[in-house]
Amino acid sequence: MNAINESTKAGKTNFVSTITQKLGPLLGLIILIIIVSVLNPSFLEPLNILNLLRQVAINALIAFGMTFVILTGGIDLSVGAILALASALTAGMIVSGLDPIFAIIIGCLLGGVMGIVNGLLITRGKMAPFIATLATMTIFRGLTLVYTKGNPITGLGDNYLFQLFGRGYFLGVPVPAITMIVTFVLLYIVLHKMPFGRKTYAIGGNEKAAIIAGIKVPKVKVMIYALSGLLSALAGAILTSRLNSAQPTAGTSYELDAIAAVVLGGTSLSGGKGRIFGTLIGALIIGTLNNGLNLLGVSSFYQQVVKGIVIIIAVLLDRKKSA
Amino acid sequence: MRVSMQNIYKAFGTNQVLTGVDFELLDGEVHALMGENGAGKSTMMNVLTGLHTRDQGTITIDGKERYFKNPKEAEENGITFIHQELNMWPDMTVLENLFIGKELRTPLGLLKTKEMKALAKKQFDRLAVSIPSEKEAGSCSVGEQQMIEIAKALMTDAKVIIMDEPTAALTEREIQKLFDVIVSLKKEGVSIVYISHRMEEIFTICDRITVMRDGKTVDTKAVPDTNFDEVVRKMVGRELTDRFPKRTSSPGETVLEVKGLTKKGAFHDVNFSVRSGEIVGFSGLMGAGRTEIMRALFGLDSFDSGEIWLKGKKVTINTPDQAVKAGLGFITEDRKDEGLILDFSIKENMVLPSLHSFAPKGLINEKSENDFVDMLIKRLTVKAESQEIAVSSLSGGNQQKVVIAKWIGIGPKVLILDEPTRGVDVGAKREIYQLMNELTDRGVAIIMVSSELPEVLGMSDRILVVHEGRISGELTKEEATQEKIMTLATGGQ
CATH class of the missing domain: 3.40.50.300 (P-loop containing nucleotide triphosphate hydrolases)
Incomplete structure (x- = not known):
């Protein structure tokens, strides 16, 4: 009798804990939104929400790729640099007369190639992902400065579709937000409904066992870093369109925001555990903080402090939950 | 030291591992804990040493109720658990491993290496082994590592030592040495919980046997009052037919x-x-x-x-x-x-x-x-x-x-x-x-x-x-x- 009581009790707490585990980041986001909108009701105005979604898109796209990377137990520090280099190359192609949409596609593919370089260094070169992407980050940054000679690339013309990509609206929703959501849905399916996703988790969970199970681990890893590079370049294209120029120092420290979004979303840095939905929420939390603190008139200096504190609190809560 | 655990319950999530276990350890006895994998032996010992907290039940030590918060506290109170997977820092020396976390220091905080070496040698002598204290732990044989763990336990003045499959990786000779150590520890009044699958060993070295099955204690008996077959039967809960099923297929191409x-x-x-x-x-x-x-x-x-x-x-x-x-x-x-x-x-x-x-x-x-x-x-x-x-x-x-x-x-x-x-x-x-x-x-x-x-x-x-x-x-x-x-x-x- 006792034992039965015990086990049902255990069952219940288990149920509750899986709920909080799945919805923890979402709960955090909701609480944050409530706090911000109580302090400044204009936060909830549709215009502001749409604006927020557009601001979030760039970080979210990078963080989606980062989620795959971190799930395998890796890290990609070069995302911000890839964004800058791809953005500069794209802008360069547009200036030289290539059709802007075509230039964006090529730019994204070049981002993917940069990611493949990361992947090969890590798999063939057997380098630690931290070191490999730290090195390529420096290289891509340097190449960006070489290519742009340190100056912004402007004069991108007035192609309607190109301007729409970063600044426009479709059915009242900012196009970057739509890009983000479509990408999210696609990647959600890949991660949770397709063999590729299962392999990603398997590599992070136990790489040796994954190899023995016949998974082509190097191939999967290269594809994942390529995906990370491609999404960074896509984010770069949005930024280029929004600013109507390519900045040589674009994307500086974006890797940190992306990692923060992944971690806030509950993905473990040691790999094997996490969800891409969490990353979306994580990116929204960071976006809400940025947006909310601006609305509340907090100085940008303090904003950084607050963001750091929020990350610490989130990770501490997560620790408590899983203990 | 006398340990008594009564009616212990423990669940991990929905997985009920212990369902009312009783266990009693007397002064200076070697007590075998037997049971199939998953019967709850290790969990029970982890509850005793405070790695897991019990859901229900009482634990008394020398007649007084006592619950340890963590294995360190249990160790300070004389109960040491030598795990099956040895906790070694392979790149550190034997000496560093022995004293990790409890190094002897001068008032200025410097290490008293000489004293520690002497202490280590004393324990190794007691175990009749000679392991150089400057050797890297990772280069020691598994048998030596096992001895290092035991020496570590002895240094804490353990009154109760729990050994989980201590002989799994030992050679015949090392096993004999271990048994000699156990006998002399017993004479000093140390109680030992001996978890093992190896029947022969149990019947050579142990005084009493407790058999567990599905998170419960099935029986506790003095070794002379029981035998091989009875223990196996109680572990499995049914008669074991022959160990190997008959081969039925015939090879083809x-x-x-x-x-x-x-x-x-x-x-x-x-x-x-x-x-x-x-x-x-x-x-x-x-x-x-x-x-x-x-x-x-x-x-x-x-x-x-x-x-x-x-x-x-x-x-x-x-x-x-x-x-x-x-x-x-x-x-x-x-x-x-x-x-x-x-x-x-x-x-x-x-x-x-x-x-x-x-x-x-x-x-x-x-x-x-x-x-x-x-x-x-x-x-x-x-x-x-x-x-x-x-x-x-x-x-x-x-x-x-x-x-x-x-x-x-x-x-x-x-x-x-x-x-x-x-x-x-x-x-x-x-x-x-x-x-x-x-x-x-x-x-x-x-x-x-x-x-x-x-x-x-x-x-x-x-x-x-x-x-x-x-x-x-x-x-x-x-x-x-x-x-x-x-x-x-x-x-x-």
Whole structure:
């Protein structure tokens, strides 16, 4: 009798804990939104929400790729640099007369190639992902400065579709937000409904066992870093369109925001555990903080402090939950 | 020190591990704790030493209720747990390992190396071993490491020492030494909880036996009042029929042929073949090269020369994914490190090698996945509440069944089983043998690497003996004996 009581009790707490585990980041986001909108009701105005979604898109796209990377137990520090280099190359192609949409596609593919370089260094070169992407980050940054000679690339013309990509609206929703959501849905399916996703988790969970199970681990890893590079370049294209120029120092420290979004979303840095939905929420939390603190008139200096504190609190809560 | 645990309950999530266990340890006794894997032995001891908190029940120490917050507190109060997996810092010296966290210091905080060395030597002398204290712990033999752990326990003035499978990795001589130590500890009034699967040892060294099953205490008896059969019966909860089920399949055509496989420094000119429905046992001493041959065959390690033929066709296997595609499955000796993804569910583990067959159109068909896994769980009698629970919560025997099950999905032609029943209890062992029979009935060819001679003799249709990287002899089931195998394994003719 006792034992039965015990086990049902255990069952219940288990149920509750899986709920909080799945919805923890979402709960955090909701609480944050409530706090911000109580302090400044204009936060909830549709215009502001749409604006927020557009601001979030760039970080979210990078963080989606980062989620795959971190799930395998890796890290990609070069995302911000890839964004800058791809953005500069794209802008360069547009200036030289290539059709802007075509230039964006090529730019994204070049981002993917940069990611493949990361992947090969890590798999063939057997380098630690931290070191490999730290090195390529420096290289891509340097190449960006070489290519742009340190100056912004402007004069991108007035192609309607190109301007729409970063600044426009479709059915009242900012196009970057739509890009983000479509990408999210696609990647959600890949991660949770397709063999590729299962392999990603398997590599992070136990790489040796994954190899023995016949998974082509190097191939999967290269594809994942390529995906990370491609999404960074896509984010770069949005930024280029929004600013109507390519900045040589674009994307500086974006890797940190992306990692923060992944971690806030509950993905473990040691790999094997996490969800891409969490990353979306994580990116929204960071976006809400940025947006909310601006609305509340907090100085940008303090904003950084607050963001750091929020990350610490989130990770501490997560620790408590899983203990 | 007298320890009494009464009516202890402990659950992990929905998994009820202890359901009202009683256990009593007297002053200066050696008390064996027996039970199949998953019976709750380690959990009970972890509750005692404060690693886990109990859900219910009382623990008294020398008559007073006492609950430790963590293993460190238990240690400070004289109760030390020597775990099966040794906690060594392999890159640090023996001395540093011995004193980690409790270094002797001068008032200025500097280390008193000389005193520590003297203390270490005193403990090693007491154990009648000589291990240089400057040696790197990682370069010590497993036996030496075990002794270091015991010395560590002695230094804390332990009154109770819990030993979990202390002899699993020891040689005959080291075991004898350990027993001498246990006898002298007993004389000093130290109580010892001795967790082991090895019957012979228990009956040599222990005073009383407590048998656990399914999270409950079945019985506690003085050693002279019981016997082998009774203990096994109580552990398993039923009469054990013969240890090895009868082989029923008869070998068919040759499936796998290995020709002249050579890797410098590991194995040389290895030739053998396996027929469908056949179990070929690979016997040999530790380090003879059996595992290395299998790893090369499966594409995990490279080899210098040689050919692999499958069903009459030469195949190239340079990576495991090629091996899997060709229809080979590999159950490695270390299931936690190489066989399972511990955080994955039973289902996710079982479908991993055959993932793509569940996603013919790109998306994983969850229903066919669930049905397949349900079928396997039933067929292999995996004890688990649901296919969604993490394999880390399963017992050793059930984990091993999951490792074997995951290869069924690829429709294997050849399965390589390296030490298939290591760390698996008596009951589950037989189930695994049965499963091997079932697989060979369906025409699967099995290569079984095993260090347990009875297992090799009991299950193989043919036995190959490996000595120093070469196949030193082949024996049929009929002619094989332990003596013949050992002669070949040690290089005799």
